[in-house]
Amino acid sequence: QMIGRAGIEYTDDAGVVEMGFIVAGGYRRQGYAYEATSAIIDFARGMEDVDTVRARIRRDNEPSRKLCEKLGMKPGAELNDNLVEWTIRV
Numbered sequence: 714q715m716i717g718r719a720g721i722e723y724t725d726d727a728g729v730v731e732m733g734f735i736v737a738g739g740y741r742r743q744g745y746a747y748e749a750t751s752a753i754i755d756f757a758r759g760m761e762d763v764d765t766v767r768a769r770i771r772r773d774n775e776p777s778r779k780l781c782e783k784l785g786m787k788p789g790a791e792l793n794d795n796l797v798e799w800t801i802r803v
Contacts, residue, residue, distance in 0.1 A: 716740040719749035721757060721766065728764040730757055734777075746780055754784060758803040767800045 717736035724731050732753050736746050757766045768786065770777045772795045786799040
């Protein structure tokens with residue numbers, strides 16, 4: 714049974730990949746998102762052409778903001794549609 718998904722994709726910005734993640738409601742707050750996203754960041758550290766991982770998080774999405782903080786990501790630019798860009802250098 715699939716309980717969520719997580720991954721990265723290249724962006725138009727050189728050296729930057731964007732991370733996305735989602736966990737089904739009944740499986741949240743059990744560490745799955747942290748496990749997946751920390752593995753993604755570790756994977757990105759091994760990519761020769763990548764120096765930054767970013768995630769775009771809704772300003773009102775407190776659980777995802779806290780996850781980004783736990784991962785060591787820093788908030789940056791405020792984007793349209795109530796989004797904040799979080800980044801970590803790898």
